[in-house]
Amino acid sequence: MKKIEPITSGQMASLFFAFLLGSAIINIPQPLIEAAKNGAWISVILANGCGLVLLTCIFYVYHKNPELNFIGHIQQKFGKWLMIIIGVPIVLQLFLMLSYIIIDIGGFFTNSMMRQTPSYMFHFFILLVSALTVRSGFEVMARMFVLLLCYLLFFSIIVIILTVPFFHVDFLLPVLPDGIKPVLHGAYRNFGFPYIEITLFSLLLPFVHKNEGKTLQKKMFSVLIIHGLLLIIAVVCTIMAFGPLASHLKYSLFQLARLINIREIVTRVESFIGIALVVGSYMKATISLFILKELLGSVFQLKNKDILIFPITLISLLLSLTMFTNELEFVEAVQVVYPLYTTVIVVLPLLFITIVTLIKGRE
Amino acid sequence: MKRWLTIAILLFLTGCWSSKELVEYGFVMGISIDQTENEEIEFHAQIYSPAETIGGTSGGETPFYTNINSKGKSVFDSARNIPVYLGRKAQWSHMRVVLIGEDFAKKHNIGDVLEFFYRDHETRLMSYVLITNRKAADYWEMKPFIERTISQELRTILDSSANFTGKSKKSMLLNVAMDLKSKSKTTLIPYIKKTDNDSLAPVANGAAVVQEGKMVDYLDAADFEKIIMLKNEYKGGIINFPCMDKENDKLQETIEVAALETNLSPQFNQESLSIDITTKIDGFLGELQCSTVTTADEVEKLEKHIAKNIQDDMNQVIHYLQENELDVLGIADKLYQQKPQLWKKHEAEWGKMLAESEVDLEVEVKVESTGMAGGEKVVEE
Amino acid sequence: MRRQIVRNQPDVISLDITENQKQIDKQFTNCSDLKLFPWQYGPKLKHKAFSVFFHTMVQQKELNYMKESMQDLVTHEVGPAEEVNLEDVIRFFSKNGISSQNAKIVKSFDEAISNVLSGNVVIFFHGWDQALSYSQAKQVNVREVTEPTGESVVKGPHEGTVEQLDRNIGLLRTRLQNSHFKMEQFKAGGTTQTDIAYGYLDGVVDEGTLAEFKQRIKRAKKGDILETNYIEEVIEDNNYSPLPQHRYTERPDTAIAALLEGKIVVLVQGTGTILICPGLLTEFFQVSEDYYHRVIFSSFIRLIRIVAFFLALTLPSIFIALTTFHPELIPTNLLMAILDTREGIPFPAFVEIAIMIFFFELLREAGIRLPKTIGSAVSIVGALIIGEAAINANIASPAVVILVALTGIASFAIPQYSIAISIRLMQIPLMILSAILGGFGIMIGYILIMIHITSLRSLGQPYFSPLTPFRPRQILDVFIRAPLKILQDSPRKRDKRNI
Incomplete structure (x- = not known):
């Protein structure tokens, strides 16, 4: 197995950004606006705030010992069995997350562009490419994603700029016609997707150069804040362009791109956004695959973790094809169930270890 | 080697579902x-x-x-x-x-x-x-x-x-x-x-x-023109107005509109609704039939005349809309945006409220210039 | 399995001249261009000696160097020519006496043979177990220094390398007059015994890369070397990748620029192409001429080249994907134009483009082999048949013909030929993927290509640097050409982390 060489903090921050942006960019902001109407941007702020809190906990634990992720910390303090008890549900949850990402992108393609193609083709190819990427090594992933991320950001921002003629600022009012509850509902949805997955990403932190801990912290916090800003901009632009329709039109960024029509030449640029969506999902799937491989490898105490890649991919493929019988089951699973059990499985252990470290630190 | 072969064959056997030639x-x-x-x-x-x-040339x-x-x-x-x-x-x-x-x-x-x-x-x-x-x-x-x-x-x-x-x-x-x-x-x-x-x-x-x-x-087109002006979506066009002096009021003069901006602000109180509308029009003289526009005073007079004309027409249209309870101008949206709770209260009887509202319209016209010719009609009788 | 050539020859030079002569005859049987020239010297012309050389490699005029040396011996050391004997000769040459023609002492038979093969004149003396070798004789007809055909510039030096190793090294040395410019030479190649030289700028070249290179070039000693490509295949990281990992040039100024950046150049006797290692992807778009023109113009041309790269790679696939899977992505007016042309064409888009590209490649290949006199006929044939007649017969549509022509032209706009051909090769899997899965297929293809590029290494350095890993200082030379004072300003910080 190739020894995994450490990467720079800049690359880790880019991976983080890609991870957060990856599948959020497909669906958000339609579910948020559906729940929170015009106050959706406040939901984003709230969810982002929770994410910042989580990130603080993670870094607190990280600085105590940069070599271990928080599961390693649990193992260190409480022994192997607790780690396995906590680790196994996390592994299951990662399987689910990976399958959800694939189902998402398959759903996007079969809905919007190529309806006759069965979804297993999309699932198969994305998983295949992800598996190949993970196989070729962590450094390759880190290097490539920096470039892909630039592409993603560039085109998203261009699309948003080009749709400015369609904006009606008065659609943003009224902000809270029905009180604060819809906003909290939206925050709940946004928290589950993607902010709660910060905790899962933290399992990768030991792969950075040891002496870059401080810059890593700064960079990751700025990434989180920038990501929040981007989501807010996307939500606000969707509301401004579509008004009352914003909660109805799925794949908001894609539909925004469809509006652009400059002199009949710069038109139909949603293809670039489509590519961006696929690339984003692919990046997130690859990173999740990598985290899963690492975690499973350390749970089973394997020396050569690469052999796990293709079995995991196969299981994910099967899961993504068979888990849900129709689209709405999936939507409900993601919007209602997912945040809740991820909180229980991942966030609670993280908070637990943070508190324990805090207490032990004071002694 | 066999592995790649089977994969390749599989790929081609599956066919391309969404693939269709342009023809x-x-x-x-x-x-x-x-x-x-x-x-x-x-x-x-x-x-x-x-x-x-x-052969590159089109058919019949x-x-x-x-x-x-x-x-x-x-x-x-x-x-x-x-x-x-x-x-x-x-x-x-x-x-x-x-x-x-x-x-x-x-x-x-x-x-x-x-x-x-x-x-x-x-x-x-x-x-x-x-x-x-x-x-x-x-x-x-x-x-x-x-x-x-x-x-x-x-x-x-x-x-x-x-x-x-x-x-x-x-x-x-x-x-x-x-x-x-x-x-x-x-x-x-x-x-x-x-x-x-x-x-x-x-x-x-x-x-x-x-x-x-x-x-x-x-x-119809004439009413529609005024509505579009009131909705602030007017992009360009001409405005006809009759001559200022009474004998020639069958003749129509025109200005070409360069810019038009309307501000529509509804004022909501608990029970009643009043709407303030101000329209500013910038234009160039298009055709002169009877007026002469050579001094600043004359321009002002002409501007006021045009403004009054447009105001009358607009008021007519607004009356018509009110009588028929047609909320074409989107006032309900504005109310909802500013005072959503108030809107919810009055939602049921919105039409009646619209019909009973007071509309205060003010039109301002500015004639930027007389075009490429001077302020008098070019070919006199 | 090539048959190895077995040598069996004595290692030492015998004292008996007839023995040596017999060995030479045995070694070089059936080599009719070998000349054995016996002569005598000394008092009463009693002492025997003979010269061995290949007359095809040696200038006819100055055959007997010994005469010059003898004269010097006579005039400076001993008395009249008749009195010279073997001990004088031995003393003179062993102690490096000055002579207008200088000889080298050859100590073993092996060395003597290899000197003869190199084109030297080797002289054996009766009674001496060493021989003399004169290398000034070497003169094979060489080509004049002309501009290389594949790399001509509008403004700049028009010199190109020739086939002689020494001359090429000379061309480099005059441009880089610095003692840190090291040039190491060795013989390699089992049967061909070619001279290979590699050079680098000590202090600028990366230590690790140099060590890696030296280790790899040892593998070159076994096989036969005819051209620098043989060496490239031996030292490169990935033999099966379609992308080249080293650059070629026939221009000395390009080679010098590469040396100044810390690269290693390899030259081979018998060919003028210089190998530059390592080669990174972004360097394939740089030409020495960029630095001889103004900044804005060069940056503009660089951008055009990069666009040409993408066009050449994906234009056919994009056309196939758009017309068969995603007609909604074509602007309406353009779609009307394409529809008009595609109505009535018997082939689906993928087949049509494949046929056109095949014809284009055929034309190109044919054009290379044809002598110049028929070359113009080929272009007429190509334009008439493929262009006009096919369109008129409604077999090909004008849009596709334009597309294929544009793709071909775009691939020619890329300066390095090796990457242009690899692009044409990579078009084909992309076309297949796009025919199966449309735009999604192109994306998958691109991601696979990117995985390959980012995991490729050239002599240990990441291939896609300076884009990733991100080296901001060197980006200034990729998409644009920054002014020279910025490019040459502060010393390049070498990043120790090999990410």
Whole structure:
């Protein structure tokens, strides 16, 4: 197995950004606006705030010992069995997350562009490419994603700029016609997707150069804040362009791109956004695959973790094809169930270890 | 080696489901929806028919389109019947216009038929929607003047009318949905009719008022112009006004509008509603028939005269809207945006509230210059 | 399995001249261009000696160098020529006496043979177990220094390398007059025994890369070397990748620029192409001429090249994907134009493009082999048949013909030929993927290509640097050409982390 060489903090921050942006960019902001109407941007702020809190906990634990992720910390303090008890549900949850990402992108393609193609083709190819990427090594992933991320950001921002003629600022009012509850509902949805997955990403932190801990912290916090800003901009632009329709039109960024029509030449640029969506999902799937491989490898105490890649991919493929019988089951699973059990499985252990470290630190 | 071979063979055996050559598609340029006697939807589609280019030169007099009509119970049903007549699958992404017959619009909720266009993946929100005088299907018989298909011509008619004359507007599927879903539930859809009773050329003339999905009224070009000014969507055009002195008030002079801005601010109190509207117009002199505009005083006088004229016309239109409880100006939205709780209280009796509201209109006109000639009529009698 | 050539020859030079002569005859049987020239010297011309050389490699005029040396011996050391004997000769040459023609002492038979093969004149003396070798004789007809055909510039030096190793090294040395410019030479190649030289700028070249290179070039000693490509295949990281990992040039100024950046150049006797290692992807778009023109113009041309790269790679696939899977993505007016041309064409888009590209490649290949006189006929044939007639017969559509022509032209706009051909090769899987899965297929293809590029290494350095890993200082030379004062300003910080 190739020894995994450490990467720079800049690359880790880019991976983080890609991870957060990856599948959020497909669906958000339609579910948020559906729940929170015009106050959706406040939901984003709230969810982002929770994410910042989580990130603080993670870094607190990280600085105590940069070599271990928080599961390693649990193992260190409480022994192997607790780690396995906590680790196994996390592994299951990662399987689910990976399958959800694939189902998402398959759903996007079969809905919007190529309806006759069965979804297993999309699932198969994305998983295949992800598996190949993970196989070729962590450094390759880190290097490539920096470039892909630039592409993603560039085109998203261009699309948003080009749709400015369609904006009606008065659609943003009224902000809270029905009180604060819809906003909290939206925050709940946004928290589950993607902010709660910060905790899962933290399992990768030991792969950075040891002496870059401080810059890593700064960079990751700025990434989180920038990501929040981007989501807010996307939500606000969707509301401004579509008004009352914003909660109805799925794949908001894609539909925004469809509006652009400059002199009949710069038109139909949603293809670039489509590519961006696929690339984003692919990046997130690859990173999740990598985290899963690492975690499973350390749970089973394997020396050569690469052999796990293709079995995991196969299981994910099967899961993504068979888990849900129709689209709405999936939507409900993601919007209602997912945040809740991820909180229980991942966030609670993280908070637990943070508190324990805090207490032990004071002694 | 065997492994790669099997994978390669698998890939080719599976076939390409979504793959279709361009020639297997029939690109729909426009559709029209009409009502039949027995409550079915009559559905006509105009399909682009490419010119057979043999040796690089185009063929003879074959038109660039063919018309297909099908009947069905729903729009999607009729749409899927097109291959039965045409031999090719319909492709919706380049659809230019949707024509809705007047009768249909008056009796049915147009949202019902437009639903297909919002949900399908091929259709785009940028197709224009029009309501036609009499039967929509008749419009497909017309030959376009310059463009290749009448659908494209209708689209360019709307674009240029909106930009240069102000006598019509362009309304996309996007606008229709947004307006109908907003609190005022009213939208303006451009209206076309034939130039004479028998001619085969369309003309854009004003707009239909569609409230809660049904067409309830029609505004002709003159009224429509004022409405567009009030909605602050006027892009350009000319304004006619009669001469200042009484003997010649049959003659009309014109100014060309360079910029127009309207500020509409409703004032909401607990029980009553008052609306303040200020319109500022900047223009250039277009035609002089009887006035002379050589000194600053004379310009001011002319400006006031024009402003009063426009004000009178606008007030007339606003009265008409109020009497018929047509919230074309979108005042309900403004109320909802500023005071949502108040809106919820008055939602049920909004029409009455609108009818009883006080409207205070003020128009300001500025004549920037007299054009390329001086301030007097060029060719005197 | 090539048959190895077995040598069996004595290692030492015998004292008996007839023995040596017999060995030479045995070694060089059937080599009719070998000349054995016996002569005598000394008092009463009693002492025997003979010269051995290949007359095809040696200038006819100055055959007997010994005469010059003898004269010097006579005039400076001993008395009249008749009195010279073997001990004088041995003393003179062993102690490096000055002579207008200088000789080298050859100590073993092996060395003597290899000197003869190199084109030297080797002289054996009766009674001496060493021989003399004169290398000034070497003169094979060489080509004049002309501009290389594949790399001509509008403004700049028009010199190109020739086939002689020494001359090429000379061309480099005059441009880089610095003692840190090291040039190491060795013989390699089992049967061909070619001279290979590699050079680097000590202090600028990366230590690790140099060590890696030295280790790899040892593998070159076994096989036969005819051209620098043989060496490239031996030292490169990935033999099966379509992308080249080293650059070629026939221009000395390009080689010097590469040396100044810390690269290693390899030259081979018998060919003028210089190998520059390592080669990174972004360098394939740089030409020496960029630095001889103004900044804005060079940056503009660079951008055009990068666009050409993408066009050449994906234009056919994009066309196939758009016309068969995503007609909704084509602007309406363009779609009308394409529709008009595609009506009535018997082939689906993928087949049509494949046929056109095949014809284009055929034309190109044919054009290379044809002599110049028929070359113009080929272009007429190509234009008429493929262009006009096919369109008129409605077999090909004009849009596709334009597309294929544009793709071909775009691939020619890329300066390095090796990457242009690899692009044409990579078009084909992309076309297949796009025919199966449309735009999604192109994306998958691109991601696979990117995985390959980012995991490729050239002599240990990441191939896609300086884009990733991100080296901001060197980006200034990729998409644009920054002014020279910025490019040459501060010393390049070498990043120790090999990420």
